[in-house]
Amino acid sequence: MVDVNAQLDAVTRSIETKEVDGERTYVQQLTQTYPSPIDDVWDAVTSAERIPRWFLPISGDLRLGGHYQFEGNAGGEIRRCEPPRDGAAGYSVTWGMGSGEPAIVSVRLVEVDASHTRFELENVATAASLPDGMWEQFGPSATGIGWDQGLLGLALHFSGGDDGIAPEEAAAWVATDEGKSFMRRSADAWAAAHERDGVAADAAKGAADRTYAAYTGEAPGPEMD
Numbered sequence: 001m002v003d004v005n006a007q008l009d010a011v012t013r014s015i016e017t018k019e020v021d022g023e024r025t026y027v028q029q030l031t032q033t034y035p036s037p038i039d040d041v042w043d044a045v046t047s048a049e050r051i052p053r054w055f056l057p058i059s060g061d062l063r064l065g066g067h068y069q070f071e072g073n074a075g076g077e078i079r080r081c082e083p084p085r086d087g088a089a090g091y092s093v094t095w096g097m098g099s100g101e102p103a104i105v106s107v108r109l110v111e112v113d114a115s116h117t118r119f120e121l122e123n124v125a126t127a128a129s130l131p132d133g134m135w136e137q138f139g140p141s142a143t144g145i146g147w148d149q150g151l152l153g154l155a156l157h158f159s160g161g162d163d164g165i166a167p168e169e170a171a172a173w174v175a176t177d178e179g180k181s182f183m184r185r186s187a188d189a190w191a192a193a194h195e196r197d198g199v200a201a202d203a204a205k206g207a208a209d210r211t212y213a214a215y216t217g218e219a220p221g222p223e224m225d
Contacts, residue, residue, distance in 0.1 A: 004182045007152050013193045015140040024127040028140055030147050033118045034158050038084045038109050041117040044157060045107060046081075046091065054157035055150055068093065076102050087111035101129035103143075119154070121147060138214070139199070139207030144190040145183050145215055149174075152182070180216055187212040 012031040017024065034041055044050045051058050060068035062078065069075035076094030083089055089109040096102030103125040110118040123143055127135065134142070149170075173179045191208035195201050212218075 004152060004178060005185065007155050008148065008182065008185050008189060010155070011148065011151055011189075013144065013189055015144075015190070015193045015197050017197055020124070020126070026125050026127065026135065026140070028123040028125075028143060028147075030121045030144075030151060031118060032151050032155070033112055033116055034154065035116055036158050037115060038087065038089060038111040038117045041109055041119060041158075042084050042089050044154065045109075045119075050157075054153035073097065074102075076105075079104075080106075084109070084111075095123070100131075101126065103129065119151070121151075123147065136203075137207065138211045139190065139194050139204065141187045141190040141194075141208045141211035142214075144193075145186045145211065148182075148186040148189075174215070183215050184212055187215075 010032050012029075014029045016027045016029075018027065019025065020027075036044075044054065046062065048058055048062050055070070056073055057071040058068055059071070060066060060075070062068055064078055064081040066078050067075065068078065074095045074097050076096055078091065078093050080090070080092040082091065087110065090107055092104060092106040094102040095105040103123055106122045106124075108120040108122075110120070112118050125143075153170075174183065187208040190211075191204040194204035194207065
């Protein structure tokens, strides 16, 4: 098993607001090193058989130019796919739910040594693609808590959880004290990253608090188109 508090501390997080092609854009990044060779990590994050063991059930054509769909979650197109070569690998996909403009999610793997691989995830979304006021209300925690849960699942997978966790088991876990503590600490970590991006401390904390309340069912969450 993985100590969830240690897992949160193992992740490096950042959020940067910048202009990309003339549009205000939010670039969110998470990085963690896993105790597994790059070929194995690549298989875990690209195989239709293994992805459900640490994230969500997936369907579709998992190849360059193909489309994928996570059960009850996002779907999109596979835009880039570069298998391991010379110690690096990566892919990019569109990531969306509903009819709005999708985000672009990119995964990059870097070989640290023969038995360790650095996993880097980047989530890029334009301000125009988000519902009015969503970023100001919820900030980076809205997606950040979900990505933290994904990296936790991957850590559990590499620690021996080969059979995976059923979605209903994951849903039950987030309602436990341990699950809520994980989400609270994740929200706080994203508030700190938000503040480093130049947002006032009280605004960053308020956004994180509202997101945590939405994830725990204490308040309504953001509505996506």
